[in-house]
Amino acid sequence: MKHLLGTKGMTREDAVLILDTAAQMAATQDREIRKLPTLRGKTVVNLFFEDSTRTRISFEAAAKRLSADVINFSAKGSSVSKGESLKDTALTLQAMGADAVVVRHWASGAAYQLAHGGWLHGSVLNAGDGTHEHPTQALLDAFTMRKHLMNTDGTGVDGKGLDGLRVAIVGDVLHSRVARSNMHLLTTLGASVALVAPPTLLPVGMDSWPVDVFHGLDDALDAQPIDAVMMLRVQRERMTGGGASFFPSPAEYTRMFGLDGQRMARLADNGIVMHPGPMNRGLEISAEAADSPRSVIVEQVANGVAVRMASLYLLLAGEEQS
Amino acid sequence: MSGAFVIAGAKINGEDVGTIAVRDGVLIDPTDAGTGATRIDADGLVLLPGLVDLHTHLREPGREDAETIESGSRAASRGGWVAVHAMANTNPVADTAGVVEQVWSRGQEIGLVDVFPVGAVTVGLKGERLSEMGAMAQSRARVRLFSDDGICVYDPVIMRRALEYVKTFDGAIVQHAQDLRLTEGSQMHEGDVSAELGLAGWPAVAEESIIARDVLLAGHVGSRVHIQHLSTAGSVDIVRWAKARGIQVTAEATPHHLLFTHEEARTYNPLFKVNPPLRTSEDVEAVREGLADGTIDIVATDHAPHASEDKDCEWAAASFGMLGLETALGVVQQVMVDSGRMTWKDVARVMSHTPARIGRVEASHGRLLTVGEPANLTLVDPASRWTVDPSALASRSHNTPYAGRELPGRAVATFLRGTPTHLDARFEGAFA
Numbered sequence: 001m002k003h004l005l006g007t008k009g010m011t012r013e014d015a016v017l018i019l020d021t022a023a024q025m026a027a028t029q030d031r032e033i034r035k036l037p038t039l040r041g042k043t044v045v046n047l048f049f050e051d052s053t054r055t056r057i058s059f060e061a062a063a064k065r066l067s068a069d070v071i072n073f074s075a076k077g078s079s080v081s082k083g084e085s086l087k088d089t090a091l092t093l094q095a096m097g098a099d100a101v102v103v104r105h106w107a108s109g110a111a112y113q114l115a116h117g118g119w120l121h122g123s124v125l126n127a128g129d130g131t132h133e134h135p136t137q138a139l140l141d142a143f144t145m146r147k148h149l150m151n152t153d154g155t156g157v158d159g160k161g162l163d164g165l166r167v168a169i170v171g172d173v174l175h176s177r178v179a180r181s182n183m184h185l186l187t188t189l190g191a192s193v194a195l196v197a198p199p200t201l202l203p204v205g206m207d208s209w210p211v212d213v214f215h216g217l218d219d220a221l222d223a224q225p226i227d228a229v230m231m232l233r234v235q236r237e238r239m240t241g242g243g244a245s246f247f248p249s250p251a252e253y254t255r256m257f258g259l260d261g262q263r264m265a266r267l268a269d270n271g272i273v274m275h276p277g278p279m280n281r282g283l284e285i286s287a288e289a290a291d292s293p294r295s296v297i298v299e300q301v302a303n304g305v306a307v308r309m310a311s312l313y314l315l316l317a318g319e320e321q322s
Numbered sequence: 323m324s325g326a327f328v329i330a331g332a333k334i335n336g337e338d339v340g341t342i343a344v345r346d347g348v349l350i351d352p353t354d355a356g357t358g359a360t361r362i363d364a365d366g367l368v369l370l371p372g373l374v375d376l377h378t379h380l381r382e383p384g385r386e387d388a389e390t391i392e393s394g395s396r397a398a399s400r401g402g403w404v405a406v407h408a409m410a411n412t413n414p415v416a417d418t419a420g421v422v423e424q425v426w427s428r429g430q431e432i433g434l435v436d437v438f439p440v441g442a443v444t445v446g447l448k449g450e451r452l453s454e455m456g457a458m459a460q461s462r463a464r465v466r467l468f469s470d471d472g473i474c475v476y477d478p479v480i481m482r483r484a485l486e487y488v489k490t491f492d493g494a495i496v497q498h499a500q501d502l503r504l505t506e507g508s509q510m511h512e513g514d515v516s517a518e519l520g521l522a523g524w525p526a527v528a529e530e531s532i533i534a535r536d537v538l539l540a541g542h543v544g545s546r547v548h549i550q551h552l553s554t555a556g557s558v559d560i561v562r563w564a565k566a567r568g569i570q571v572t573a574e575a576t577p578h579h580l581l582f583t584h585e586e587a588r589t590y591n592p593l594f595k596v597n598p599p600l601r602t603s604e605d606v607e608a609v610r611e612g613l614a615d616g617t618i619d620i621v622a623t624d625h626a627p628h629a630s631e632d633k634d635c636e637w638a639a640a641s642f643g644m645l646g647l648e649t650a651l652g653v654v655q656q657v658m659v660d661s662g663r664m665t666w667k668d669v670a671r672v673m674s675h676t677p678a679r680i681g682r683v684e685a686s687h688g689r690l691l692t693v694g695e696p697a698n699l700t701l702v703d704p705a706s707r708w709t710v711d712p713s714a715l716a717s718r719s720h721n722t723p724y725a726g727r728e729l730p731g732r733a734v735a736t737f738l739r740g741t742p743t744h745l746d747a748r749f750e751g752a753f754a
Contacts (some may be wrong), residue, residue: 086636109521109590131520188687205518243503
């Protein structure tokens with residue numbers, strides 16, 4: 001792998017390799033000394049055009065535990081607001097000798113452009129581009145599901161996919177890079193995916209997506225046992241203000257799509273509750289659901305570091321082997 | 323250029339091989355040319371009446387870094403055009419007699435093509451109150467077409483009044499059909515590709531609903547409306563329906579909507595970002611069909627130069643638009659002529675005769691190739707193949723989506739009132 005731009009088109013083989021590698025990385029994190037020498041001498045740049053402290057520190061921790069040098073580059077401006085352009089930023093990073101650029105950007109396609117624009121030679125790792133993809137989030141979600149739900153025969157999960165799992169992704173699919181990346185990856189790994197959202201928050205043109213669609217969380221729970229339910233963050237301001245009218249009111253959204261204790265009780269046995277964070281407690285998820293034993297939300301964060309270590313390792317250490 | 327010259331061996335309008343002669347800017351009988359006349363060997367070439375573009379952005383005044391009337395005129399003449407209609411979205415906006423006269427006279431001064439300014443419908447393109455269209459019509463620029471191009475005339479009352487008002491001087495309202503509310507923040511065609519790429523969708527209905535409204539309004543008040551850059555199958559259907567009802571509507575297709583689909587957005591290359599956006603293959607097929615059957619009257623370029631910093635950036639941050647003047651003929655040959663859907667005579671109709679008539683410049687442009695007519699001519703080499711090199715184009719900007727692409731059909735000579743405004747190297751000796 002040269003870049004990690006998205007999960008669309010990722011092979012099952014590559015996806016399982018990342019998950020297996022992440023499991024090895026996670027195992028090293030139980031040791032007394034957690035730092036590995038693997039990427040010593042490599043420079044990883046965290047290039048963030050959009051604020052996301054959580055994602056940035058997750059990548060930073062991952063790179064540092066592999067002994068890479070980390071540079072954080074917060075480019076809050078954009079070519080829209082007359083900041084430095086994407087191209088000039090890329091040329092700067094190239095001149096500084098970045099081996100990998102972890103990029104978070106408000107514009108869909110920015111990671112692809114960085115990788116293919118001819119501006120820099122290092123690996124590009126997409127940490128979320130607009131409403132397009134967020135592949136490491138999907139990988140950490142898959143990692144978490146695999147760990148909890150796929151060790152049914154007690155032989156461990158190495159080499160396994162997510163075959164037979166039923167996953168519901170609930171909320172603003174239209175604007176969600178997490179939903180897109182998860183849909184591609186989970187189906188590649190053999191899970192079946194249900195998207196649960198009001199029609200206003202589903203994109204036109206998704207007819208060929210390999211998913212079931214429900215317009216209410218109860219309908220989805222009625223249709224089949226759900227092994228993992230993933231609640232997406234609802235951006236309250238964006239949804240009802242300024243003539244956007246994606247749904248009538250937060251209260252109505254919560255009634256139809258919110259995960260509360262009652263709905264959580266209808267998940268499959270061992271079913272888990274997930275959320276990419278940050279949560280709106282009381283809107284898309286109740287405190288009871290978020291804090292229940294079924295919730296793996298905090299563990300998702302920890303797994304994020306392992307998955308990002310694996311991704312950086314495969315992009316940067318792999319290139320010398322091949 | 324008062325010396326006579328003869329063009330021999332070309333297929334006139336792509337039909338019979340013939341000879342034409344020119345003296346003092348006018349077509350004359352070849353037998354009257356005299357023995358001293360310069361002779362141009364045009365074997366294998368196609369002779370067309372000089373091309374007329376109804377939709378050009380020359381960017382002057384205001385964005386001379388992207389294009390000037392001079393560089394745009396040169397690009398036009400190289401592309402086979404003898405007249406272009408310059409859109410009003412300049413800075414200052416072409417919404418007064420002063421600005422349109424300035425643009426018009428600058429075009430005459432350069433002399434490569436006739437530059438006919440299109441006036442703004444509303445002051446400052448703001449859509450709030452009508453500009454002084456009468457003054458522009460009566461100016462030396464003789465403006466007959468009015469458009470807020472780039473922005474839709476959205477208010478139905480303003481649109482109605484504008485349609486009514488231009489009847490005074492046989493004008494037409496040229497509409498950029500785009501429902502503004504349905505396209506806030508839109509980046510590309512709304513469909514399966516936008517859903518996957520996470521780019522905000524520009525739905526076909528946002529174009530079609532405005533066209534439907536405006537053909538009904540034009541019918542109601544008995545005026546002329548010209549619809550720019552039809553891009554959807556539904557738009558073609560609506561225009562076909564309106565024409566069948568006798569409504570005075572004309573419509574244009576751009577070369578890029580005849581060739582490209584929304585799949586081009588998959589590389590996030592902003593060179594393919596254009597407004598209206600590239601659509602589905604079904605839409606492209608419907609636009610081709612509409613052009614072939616006459617529902618769509620003309621091909622117009624929507625030549626839209628942009629400085630490189632406005633394209634060398636994120637898709638969402640990039641400007642809409644692409645170059646078109648130097649590549650239009652090649653695209654039309656490839657898509658419509660080489661496929662057998664249109665003849666060269668049809669090309670003369672959709673790129674010369676009809677646009678001249680819609681623009682009400684038919685007294686001097688889009689004429690037949692007969693004795694006594696002005697010698698506005700385009701010679702095309704249909705057998706040539708050329709690879710588009712952005713840096714070799716005459717335009718001051720380089721934002722062509724055809725970069726690296728091979729096209730047929732290059733204009734090898736262009737004449738404006740008998741004066742060569744563009745000559746391929748093979749002919750340069752003849753006019754030395």
